[in-house]
Ligand SMILES: [Zn+2]
């Protein structure tokens with residue numbers, strides 16, 4: 001494991017959040033309704049979630065353009081500036097918890113904080129862990145020609161190039177295979 005479980009969980013949440021924005025590969029915004037927010041929160045296994053409202057939806061949507069540029073920046077200094085600004089927007093109150101049978105781990109947002117505040121603080125601090133570990137290059141964009149989805153490369157040798165959309169990795173494998181066949185004159 002590259003980072004702690006909680007950090008990796010928060011980074012996964014962040015990638016999923018950023019990729020709900022419309023992009024070249026899918027022009028659809030997949031975080032437009034309260035149902036979509038509820039599904040997102042459920043999939044990402046947030047604990048102790050209060051009833052979500054339209055206000056939560058608007059606030060969470062507004063976080064996306066703040067986080068998105070962190071995946072394209074090319075220096076630690078600019079990443080740090082962005083991440084510090086993000087963390088400063090939330091109220092962070094670190095505390096140890098062992099909810100739902102998980103081993104003791106730190107939550108950085110206070111109990112009862114809004115969903116947007118939780119995402120801001122938990123994902124912001126997870127990003128800070130990445131930068132402070134000297135691992136910024138693991139935050140990337142998919143290299144498939146018509147996709148620029150955010151991705152976090154947790155592979156040992158930093159070899160992940162494509163997002164998890166099946167079309168990206170697979171289609172390129174197919175293209176590379178055809179190229180090889182053509183080159184060898186088959
Ligand atoms: Zn937890």
Ligand SMILES: [Zn+2]
Nearest residue numbers: 142147163168
């Ligand atoms: Zn992709």
